[in-house]
Amino acid sequence: GNSVTQMEGPVTLSEEAFLTINCTYTATGYPSLFWYVQYPGEGLQLLLKATKADDKGSNKGFEATYRKETTSFHLEKGSVQVSDSAVYFCALSDDKIIFGKGTRLHILP
């Protein structure tokens, strides 16, 4: 069946550091791929998405590219801020959405 694997956290970085959170997937079809973010005490909200191979999703300085050849959708940001501290979920969808287990990110000032 379909599945999502993302790097375990927590990930701790200093402000202005470069961020990569790895995500790989297994799917039989051609799913859409998502990154969701969960800030403390809140529900998940969509950060970015890509619907076909080689698409790049971007939002708030974050980017991820749908790589069919490596079945990956890694999240990157060039310069993180303290306000980016949150839990990040990679997800795929063909019929229902399947979420990874989440990666907690701590940004130190």
Add this chain to the structure above:
Amino acid sequence: DAEITQSPRHKITETGRQVTLACHQTWNHNNMFWYRQDLGHGLRLIHYSYGVQDTNKGEVSDGYSVSRSNTEDLPLTLESAASSQTSVYFCASSPLAGGAYNEQFFGPGTRLTVL
């Protein structure tokens, strides 16, 4: 503005009691979902619905039930609460199943403690 709300936000109950968590959305979305979030497990799907009178089991449906009598609401019932059901519960909705338009919109969550 359209939104999705959950109530209560916090609930403490005792083992064996029936508990109902409410979820209400004003987007007129066809699809609604219930998840539980536990440390080390991420989000796990409990039940989902693709429209009025439609309900389906997710991966962790034992001990839970839902009913969909209108588009806006999908209440989640714990028939006989157990300590293993202590968790944070999230409701979500989306406009269409499949394809590129299946972004889900999440409620703020309900923290349930079963003593």
